[in-house]
Every structure is written in structure tokens, then in C-alpha cells.
Amino acid sequence: MTKFTSKRKRPKIVVIGGGTGLPVILNSLHKENADITAVVTVADDGGSSGIIRDYINVVPPGDIRNVLVSLSDLPQVYKDIFQYRFESKDQFFSGHAIGNLVIAALSEMKQGDIFSSVQELSEMMKVDGHVYPAANIPLVLNARFSDGAVISGEAEITAAGKTITDVWVTTGDDSLPEARPEVIQAIMEADQIVLGPGSLFTSILPNLMISNVGQAVCETQAEVVYICNIMTQKGETERFSDADHVRVLNQHLNKKFINTVLVNTEPVPTDYMDRQKYDEYLYQVRYDFKGLRDQGCRVISDNFLLLRDHGVFHDGDKVVEELMRLIGQLPV
Template sequence: MKGFLEWFKASSKMKRWMFTILVGVILACYGLAEILVMKELSFLEVGKIIAIFVVGFTLIVLGIVFMQKRTLEILVEASDRRMEDKKNVNLKSLIFNKKVYSEGPNIVVIGGGSGLNTVLSGLKNYTSNLTAIVAVSDYGKEMSSARRELNLLPLEDIKESMIALSDHSEMLEKLLNTKFTRGRLENLSFDDIYFAAMRNISKDFSDAIEKSNQIFSIVGKVLPVTLDEMKICAELDNGMIVEEKDRISEVVSNKVTKINRVYIQPSNCKATNEVIEAIKKADSIIIGPGSLYTNVIPNLLVNGVAKAIKESKALKIYVSNIMTEPGQTDNYGVSDHIEAILEHAGQGIIDYCIYDTGEVVPEFIKKYNLEGADLVEQDIQKAKNKGIQLIQRNLSYIQGEFIRHNPDAVAAAIIDLICDDLKYQDRQNDPQYLMLKAKLDYEKKMKKIPKNKKAKEKREKNKEKGRQSKFISKYGKRIETIKNTDQIKKANMRIMQEADKLEESEREAFLKSIEEGKK
């Protein structure tokens, strides 16, 4: 009975066809009744009755046909939660999307943190053949006694990737992040207990993750880069060694010293066979965005990963960060990010770099400036000298008070590049290209993904300063003004604090000397 009542909901779009069938039955019955009841009928009356019967019968047939069609749409729609535009759902588009997803390109995404999840959530609208490769490394925080008792591996990035790829992301996020606050389970989350249980009923940890991909209705799959417990370490310019992932950002945040290199312990951590196989089969390999030294590079240091990427014939794409990270990538440009990856993993790891030229109102950057972060410099010419093709796209958008990568824009830029590569291979008549291109055009139309606008600058400026993004050229002076204003405020505050420590007569002389110095 409950299932039957579901048909009468507005979202089912069934009532209109039920009403059509009802009207058809009434008209058909009326026509039959007239023929059976009336003893004598004129030619005109017979024609009228036949017309009513035919109209009624036609309405019954149409109602049944469209009810069946809508039933199929509901079934297909229920099996694919990725359809966001429910108003324009039809059987043809649903079946087409299913075909696109199943025959989409094999894409491997390597990274960690929110940057990886952004790429995954955007790409799952184009293909089901997704593989997320993440490091099995937590943030070095002290393990609770409960976690130690369960002998849990650090699974933060794996959990977040599963949430991003799930058909029920919001519900899964609430479930896995539910924390227990009392008893022996205090400070444990549901995901800790779940993965501990899955490991007990599975052959090994990798098998537990694979089964979880199915249980959580994951689009594609999530793979740990290694089954060894890996520690991420950093060597700083001053010779200091930091052996905990979360402490790396803490130590360098004062900007006294910089990161010289990162490495993993043990150094002989071996990539799983599934990871190597996924890289070999990939049509495209995406690296980043994400924390350069703690999320992106460590995955490439695991034995076998960098070598497999270099030997792969897939498109190797690096998605650059929008903002720098305080202490870790201060004053870094696009070329510096690329150089850091190449220094750690070697040449041949990147073919293309997608970087942001989106416009963001400068006031949003103020929050980042106060924390020591800034926009990643668009030093395009230096990056080109490294033999890497650069693609500029409007990737940024505002989420609350934060500047983030737009999942739809990042995914569209990647798929656009894959389509161009298929076209270059003279495969523009292949079903994969045709379907992928049609899906890309549809997504751009429905979500209004910002199109790339070429910066209009004079040739003299290009030669002298190098090519700048539209955002920098338009808002550069405004950003500098905001930064200078904040610096002046901080400087004045320090002066007043120093003045408060002096005697009254000394204070006046001190402030007077400061004023004369400014003049």
C-alpha cells in the first residue's frame, strides 16, 4: 500500500497519466453505453459516438504508454543518484548518461585532502571508471588507547575519498564521522569501528577497502597507495628533521625556515599491485590539487608509483593550487609547484598543468593574507621552460569565506583536455569521444561552467613582466593596497606596544622620532 501511494507524489509525475487513462476509460465506456442503450441512431449520432470511443481508447493507450515510460525513468533514476537536474529528466538522457558513465575514460586521481575530493566529486559526473589513490598516513596525532587496541591504520584520506565518490555523500559523511563520547569507545568514530570489523572479515586491508567500495555504492574505487604503515617526514633548510605529518605545517608556519624536501619512512614502502595496474590501464592520470608536500608528493615517493606513471601512455595532468600554504609554499608560483614535484619524482611525471585564472574579489584574499597565504603566482613562461603544456581555466569559486576549486570547472577542464587528446588521435568519430563531448556540452550548459577568457594585455607588458592572469591584471593594485593597509596597521600596533613600555617623556620622544623617520 505504501509503495502504491508513492505513485501519487508530485515527484513521481504519474498522476497526469493516471488521470489521462481515467478520462479515456470514461469516454470509451460512454461510447459503448450509447451504442448498447440507444435503439435507433442517426448517421451523425453514430459518427459522434465512434469519435468519442476512439478518443477515449487513444487516451487509454497514451496513458499506459507514458506510465510505462515514466516507470522506466524512475527505475533508471533510482539506480543513478548523480542526476542533479531532476526537472529535465527523461528516459533518453538517463540511458545516455548510464552509457557515458560505463564507457567513460579510465581516470586515476592521486593526492589527498580536500583537493582530491574536489576533483573526484566533479569527475564522477562524467565516468564511473574512477580510481582514487591515497596515502595511508594520518596527521601524526597521538593515537587514542581505543584506536591502539583496535590496531587501526590511518584511514582519514581513504574515508574522505569514499564520501566524495558515494551516491549518498551527505548521509555517509554523517555516519562515518559520528563520534562516541563515552566509555571505552570515547574519541572513536564509526569509521574506526567499521574498518576494524571489515578487516577482520576480509583477507587483508586491501580486500576490506574493495568490499567497502561496494557497500557504500562508490562510483569507481578507492585504493590505498601502500599497505605499509607510512610516515611522512620533512627535511628543512636549517637541517631540522620533522617526522610527523601534522607538525610539518606547524614548524614552518613561523616562516623562519623552509621545506627542503619530504620523504617517507620506511623508504621501501611498496605500492600495491592494484595501484600499479590502475595506473597502467589509465587514460588519464590526475595529480593534485592539494597540500604539495604533505598530500601530493608523498604518494609519488612510494616505490613503483612514479615509475608506473612515467611508463604510462596516459595524459598526465597536474591541477595547480590556487593559494599558497603558509610556511610551506610561500611566494610559490605555478612553476615552483611543478619543479617541487619533478625534483621529488623525476621528469616525465607531468605533461599538462591546469592552473586558475579565475576572478575572485580581493576582499576574500584578505583572510588568506592575514594568515600568511597569497595567490599562486602565474609565472607561466618559467613553467613553459620546463617542457610542460599549460592550460588556463577559471577554476575558483567562493565557498563561505574560502577560495576553493570549483569541482564542475576542474572536471570540465580535465574532460575537455581528454576530448582534445582523442581528437588529436583522430578518434573524433569514436563513440567514447562523441558521448563524452555531448555530456561535457550538456554539463557546461546546465551548470554554466565559466568559459576561459584570454587575458588582453599589451605585447610590451608580456615581454617585460610575463603573462599575467586576468584576475591579477584587474585586481593586482587593489590586493596590494589591502596587504599594505594590513601591514601598516600591524606596524602601528607594534610601535604603540613599544611606546607603552616607556616613560611619558621617553614615549613622546620615541613617537616623534618615528614620525620624523616616516617623513
């Protein structure tokens, strides 16, 4: 991808999400002449992040770690050290990434102020852009299912195997959380808001369910672009079409706030995926052009597919090329 070198001001792009999809876009966006702000979910309670969260009540660090690395200008060897995960034979550190431990330590040093900790670490890691936790305290994700049951906790929600109707976030004392003013200011001043790719109910919506974040995304003058997932996800979006993803987002904020949706229409080769390695992904998301138009959004459909290591991913460079075109940084 050719870096844009126009003398026009750097466009302000806010990317909101979490999970493995967010760094894919940020890695490619980092090559562009853009002012990037990543707003990262803090409701993760699985894996290393969940263990650290349980022990010291810190915002889960895993997604923040990956985003910091994707925007860092440090030499690759330093980023590799930050990402290194201890092997299972190291019983005390088993499964923990060094970066998770560093983030947890900084947060403890600053009496739990994760926002300030991440800003300090961003300077240390020479991050080109801004990395903002969606909230300054750990959040609890709650879900209501079609049978009326309510479950709390991201890992428990996805393991339930039920149809989710809606989600919301609370703090440990069940109060309603709010994002820092810096997060809201970034959204309101943005030229483009990017949602996804990522788990619909557990990576994207937890951010939007923070009341002032959802309100800002609905009120901003920026174009809101949703990058729809390529595959349906077990325990979350089974049998979903691309229009179903957009419908759920709009319903949660009670407004058709998605302006543009990017959808992959390239077929995933039969039997390409390693179903054991990528066991949470089920089938390719069904394309429903009419359903998308009914949601009032512009539809950009193309081949955004990247096949790698018997897994299915978005081609970050192709997606970002389209984002740059939408914002007027590349010829139409």
C-alpha cells in the same frame, strides 16, 4: 554538468592525492561516464586519523573515508551518517567520524589488511569506481629542510615553519614501501592521471614517493595532469608560484613527467577569506607562465575559482569539464 553518454568506452582516469582537495574533483568526476580509480595517501597522522592510527596502528582512515563518500551511490542520508563526527562533549568519541571507526574496525577484523577492507567497504557503500590506499600499511612522511634538519610525521613537518627541500616515505621499520599491484596496474592502464589539488608535500608527494608508484607515473602512456593549488599553504608552499609547484614535483621524480597543468588565474577578492577558519592558507599562488613552460608542460589557465563560506576552493565542475575535454570526452 551534463553527463557524457557516448557509446565509446569509459575513459580510465586515476586520481592521486589526499586531503580535502581530492573529494572536490571526485564529486564532480563521479557525474561523468568515467572509470575512476582514486589512489589515496596513507601518511596522514593528524586529527581523528592520527589518533586512531596511534591507538591501533591502522592506515589513517580520514582521506579514505571522504573518497568513499564522494564516489558512493548510496542515498545521501547514509553518506551523512558515515561522515558524522561526534561533538567534543562526547569525550570518548570526541572528534571521531563514524566512518573512521568503521574503517578501523574492518581493518582490525582483517588483521590489518586495509586494502581488502576498503574493497569490501566499497561494495557496501556502492562505490562507482575503485578506491585504493596507496600502500597497505601506515607510512611515515619524512622531510628535509633547507637548514639540513630532518623531521618525521606530517603534522610535525607542517608545524616546523621551515622551507622544505624534499620529502620521502618509510614504513614503521624504516623499510621502503611499495603499492599493491592493483595500484600499479590502474596507473599503467589509465587514459589520464590526475594529481591534486591538495597539499604538495603532504598529500600528493607521499603517494609519488612510493617507489613503484612514482615509477609507474613516469612510465605510463597516460597524460599526467596536475591541478595546481589556488592558495599557498603555511609550512609547505609559502611564496610558491604555480611553476614552483610543478618544479618540486618534477625534481622529486627526477623527470619532467607533468604533461599538463591546470592553473586558476581568477583573482581571489581581497579580504574574502576567513583567516581564522582557514588559517593554513596564506596568499594566492603567483602565476608564472614562463616558469611553467620551462618545466615542459602544457598550460591551461582559466577561472577555476569557487568562493564559498568565506573560503577559497576549486570549482570541481569547471575542472572536470576541462579534464573531460583533454581526454576527448567533450568538444574542444
